[in-house]
Amino acid sequence: MTAPTRSPKPPFVVKGWHVAAGVVAFFALVVGVDAGFLVMAYRTHPGQVAPRPYEAGLIYNAELERLRVQEALGWRAGAEARPNGLDVLMRDRDGRPLTGLKVSAALQRPATEQGRAEVVLREEAPGQYGADRVLSGAWDARIEAVDGAGRTFIAERRLTWP
Secondary structure: OOOOOOOOOOOOOOOHHHHHHHHHHHHHHHHHHHHHHHHHHHHHOOOOOOOOHHHHHHHHHHHHHHHHHHHHHOOEEEEEEEOOEEEEEEEOOOOOEOOOOEEEEEEEOOOOOOOOEEEEEEEEEOOEEEEEOOOOEEEEEEEEEEOOOOOEEEEEEEEEEO
C-alpha cells in the first residue's frame, strides 16, 4: 500500500480583498490615533482662554475706546530714566508743553510682583515732570496724566536704570 501523496501547498497570493483590508486597517489606525490625540488635547485645554471671556471682552472694548479718546486728545509723552529718578515730558498735538497736569507713575518689575511703587511726579519746568527715586534695572512704568478738565492720558514704557 502506498501512502497518498499530498499535493504541495499553493503559494500565498495577494488578492483584492487583502489589499482592501490593508487599506481599511491603515486608515482605521490613523483615524484612531488622531481621535486619541484630539481627546487628549481637548481634556488638557478646552479652548477657553479666560475664565470669564465675556467680561474680558468688555474690558478690552473699554480699553480700545480709551485709546481712541486719547488719540483724539493728541497728547504725547516721553519718559526717561535718570540716575536719581524719573523724567516725563508732556506735549500737546502741536509740540507745546502741557502744564498744570497731575502726573503719576506706577512702576513694577517686568518679571516679578515684588518692588511695585507708585510715584507722584512734580512739575519741574513747563511740560517736564519729575520724581526722585533711586532705582536700578528694568522697570515697566504706567504713566498717568490728568488735566484740570479731567481728561486722562496713559502711557506705558519700559525704562532701564543703571
